Amino acid sequence: MRSILILCLVLAVGEAMRDQSIAVKGRLMCGDKAAANVRIKLWEEDSGPDPDDLLEAGYTDSDGSFQLSGGEAELTPIDPIFKVYHDCDDNFISHEYSKPNAQQAEILQDFSKFSKPEERPPMAVEHQMYDYRQAEEELHDELFAIVCCPHSIGFDRDKIALVDLDPSSETFCTTISEIILPSNGDEPGRINWAKSADSLTEMNKLVRKHIIVPCMNSGKIYVIAFEKQQFKIEKEIQSDELTRKNVSCPYAVRSLPLKGAPVHVSTLGDRYGNGKGDFVLIDRKTWEIRKKSEPAFSPFGGDFTLQPRHNILISSEWGHPRLFRDGFSPSELENVSESFGSRLHVWQISPPKLLQSLHLDSFDGSLVIAVKFLHNADCNHAFAISAVGSSIFHVHMNTLTKHWTADRVAHIPCLKVEHWQSDEMPALLTDMIISMDDRWLYVCGFLHGVIWRFDIQDPFRVTLNGKINIGGVFDSFPEVRIKSSNAMEDRWWLPPETRSFARGTKFRGGPALMQLSKDGCRLYVCNSFYKAWDAQFYPELISDGGQMVRVDIIENEMKLNDRFLLDMKGQPNGPFVIRDMKFLDGDCTSDSFL
Known part of the structure; x- marks a missing residue:
């Protein structure tokens, strides 16, 4: 219209x-x-x-x-x-899923309440922000977290652990229970719950009993049951099952908030380790891989995000798994257009169909590491970040033409340095997180050791709101210096000079992955992204293990909590690194709202 x-x-x-x-x-x-x-x-x-x-x-x-x-x-x-x-297009896109007939009725029934425009929730009149501080229980929903802990060296098995985040608890910052994965060298990627809430108000009511653990190196996918603070492996999907479908390297997990809908797991390669962006769909009743109706894939795989209301999925591109498993080589960084992907792909979820591919600049958009929709299901806005390109992109759709566009809204320039592996140091963006009220975007630079906070209330005009230093190359290697030529430039992106330590302990490595409390007041930060990258830039992560710290956000100021430190150094059968984390009642990255 x-x-x-x-x-x-x-x-x-x-x-x-x-x-x-x-x-x-x-x-x-x-x-x-x-x-x-x-x-x-x-x-x-x-x-x-x-x-x-x-x-x-x-x-x-x-x-x-x-x-x-x-x-x-x-x-x-x-x-x-x-x-x-405003969005004048109020037509609802009907969703159809290629599923067994017995489950098709459940899905259609679940969608029926949105089939008539007059029965749908009102469309947002602007970039709506959730008031997530209304419920007091939101302040206490992250008393525990499930964390993914790969063995840093790889000669022993990885584990999934439950840790205590409650400052008033006697077991604060310790492991409550854990489960050891059955084989060595799995290298878990981004874990997630098998179920997704359909709205913010339903997050605490949803019963979450299973967590999906994709393993990038072994190619396995574990379905782990969690109940009464205990873990149990309920299903082990072998790598052979993925190989037969000509996919490998499972990485990210997302679920649709529908009865009978499968769990989506993105895969990054084909059976030979070459780049191939595809998905495996896991049945939530049998935990078997479902047969897809039509083959559809992209040249490279990566992260992805779901927008169920609009029947849209956006995926990103990394590169060839056989290459990034060995870290970065100088030749790859010099020829980014040949080594890494630089596109975003817009898909129709069901029936699966590639709608559009967005070609980013070959350098700025090189290796798009993460992409996320806003939480507001009415909005057609998303954000993406590139690792090598160290840029932030605003992804949005024209509601009249249905054409998607990706605009670069921020770029973290390389630092000119001396006594390092190269004369220029990229920020190497590895993760981003959007606050539950869709006001703030947090982005971490693995090498610069900085977390930047951007105001995205107007997604077309993103502005820097704050930054904090947590580790980074300059902390790990004091001999590395920023050249004086940087001082002549705009300093908004430079690492802050002020540094602090949790419990007096140096943060090994740099900020790699994050999780944010639903009230937006506590940002949890881990220092491991992928062991090949960890070893290349921060050997101390491999020898001493990973850590998790907490950043408190008080009146728009980001401050490191000096009491919170989860340190894997000296752990039995270790060392381990700390990778991804999930709260028991959901978090800012667990759900795809309908």
């Missing part, structure tokens, strides 16, 4: 004191109907270092009419921008 905007711009510029003003007046229509109660904003865009200015914000009235105005004192003529936060 087309959106028709009727408006009138009036610009008045005063010569004295260079005061300038702008006014916008008009009526917003969706087809032949008035678009009432639509969020609108009037901005003044600055081309220099100053941030853009919000002149006035408001809503359209009952007949779609509106009027905004504002002024600024500027040296040059102001550049006004009028923004409308």
Whole structure:
């Protein structure tokens, strides 16, 4: 449905004191109907270092009419921008899944409540933010966490552990229970629960009993039952089952919030270790791999994110598993376009169909390590980060044309250094996390040792809000220095000079993976991403093991909690590193809302 905007711009510029003003007046229509109660904003865009200015914000009235105005004192003529936060396309996309007939009825029934527009939840009038502080229980939902702990050297078996995060507990920052995986060298990737809540309010009510553990090196997938703080392996999907389907290297896990819907696991390679982006679908009743209706895959695999309401899946590209399993070589970093993927793929979930491939810059978008939708199911916005390119992309859809676009909204430049492996050091972005209220984006630089916090309330105008230093190359190798030439540049992205330590212990390595509490006040940070990368940049992680620390966010300030430290050094049968983590009642990365 087309959106028709009727408006009138009036610009008045005063010569004295260079005061300038702008006014916008008009009526917003969706087809032949008035678009009432639509969020609108009037901005003044600055081309220099100053941030853009919000002149006035408001809503359209009952007949779609509106009027905004504002002024600024500027040296040059102001550049006004009028923004409308609205989606006129209210058609619901029906979902069909290729499944056994007995389960098809359950899925269709689950979707039926959204089949009629008048029965659907109201569409967001703007980039809606969840008020997730309303329920007091949200403050206590991460008393325990399940963490993934690969053996750092690999001569012994990896484990999954339950750790105590409650500061008032006698077992604070210790392992409560654990399960040892049956074989050596599994190298678990990104773990996740087999079930997903369909909304924020249902997260605490959902009974989560099984966690899916994909293993990047062995090619196995474990289904681990969890009940009464104890683990049990319920199913072990052998690598041969994936090889027969010509896939390998399972990495990330996501689930749809529907009865009978399968668990999606992304795979990064074919049977020979060459790049191939595909998925295996695991039945949640039998834990068997389902047969897909149609073969569909991309040249490279990686992370992915789901938007069930719009029947959309976006996947990213890494590279050839046979290459990144050995770390980074200078030739690969010099020829990124040949070594790594630089595309995002937009898929229809069911029936599976590739809708569009977004080609990013071969350097800025090289090795897209993570991609995530906003939590608000009405929004068609997502963010992605690249590891080698060290860039942040805003991914969004034009609701009229259904065309997707990826805009680079931030870039972390390489640091010019001396006494390191190279003359330039990339940030090597390895993880990002979006707060539950869709206000903040946290991004970690594995080599720079920095976590940046960006304001994404307006996803088209991402701004830096804060940063904190946690480890990094400069802490691990004091001889490495930043060249003075960096001092002449904008310093917003440089590592902070202030450093702190949890319990007086140095943070080995750099920030690699994160998890955020649902109230947005506690950010948990681990220092291992992939053992080949750990060994290449931080050998101490392999010899001494991994760690997890906590960053407290108080009144927009990020501060390392000096009491919280989970250290795997000296663990029996270790050392182990700490990889991914999940809260028992769900977290900012566990669910795909409907």
